[in-house]
Amino acid sequence: EIVIHYQSPHADDQHSLSASLGVVKAVGRIAELKLAAVGAQLPPSASASIDQRTISAPLDGLIDDPAAELARLQKRKTKAQQELGKAREKLSDPNFARAPADIVAGMRERIAHFERQVAEAEQQEQAVSALVARR
Numbered sequence: 387e388i389v390i391h392y393q394s395p396h397a398d399d400q401h402s403l404s405a406s407l408g409v410v411k412a413v414g415r416i417a418e419l420k421l422a423a424v425g426a427q428l429p430p431s432a433s434a435s436i437d438q439r440t441i442s443a444p445l446d447g448l449i450d451d452p453a454a455e456l457a458r459l460q461k462r463k464t465k466a467q468q469e470l471g472k473a474r475e476k477l478s479d480p481n482f483a484r485a486p487a488d489i490v491a492g493m494r495e496r497i498a499h500f501e502r503q504v505a506e507a508e509q510q511e512q513a514v515s516a517l518v519a520r521r
Contacts (some may be wrong), residue, residue, distance in 0.1 A: 387417035391431065391442040396426050399439065430513040430520075444516050452518045459514060463507035470500035 392403065398419055403410065409418060422428060422442075431442035449455045473496045476482055483490070 387415050388443050388448065389418045389420065391420050391422045391444070392412070392427050392439070393422045393424050393426065393428075394439040395436070398428065430516040432513075445513060446520070449514065449517065452514055456510050456511065456514045456518055459507050463504055466500050466503035466507060470497060470504060473497045473500060477495050480517070 392399075394400075402475050403421070404417065407419060410416065428442050429444045429446060431444050432448065433440055433442040437510075445452070473493055477490070477497065482493070
């Protein structure tokens, strides 16, 4: 079971969660659900946000070997950066510019995808680096 932090700017969320806390904890195998103020400083966490609501699980205890996880993230970021470079190079080729519009649009989507992957990996690296520094 894990500890979860929940942040939301919606005042009615606290009431809704309190009313169904037992079910939420059982289904999610959550040891503790902590309501945190929006903008509150949380420990390095794995987080997901939907509709201004953020659910975070502290990384401490989720990751057995933070150094190995950091190496994995760096490898993933490097691969995404390489793919991003290839896609940008292809898009900048004057011959590719003559390709059908849907092919060019697909390459732009590919570039955006790899840019998101790099940004996500960098954000995760920061969180795991903080965890490594704490150990």
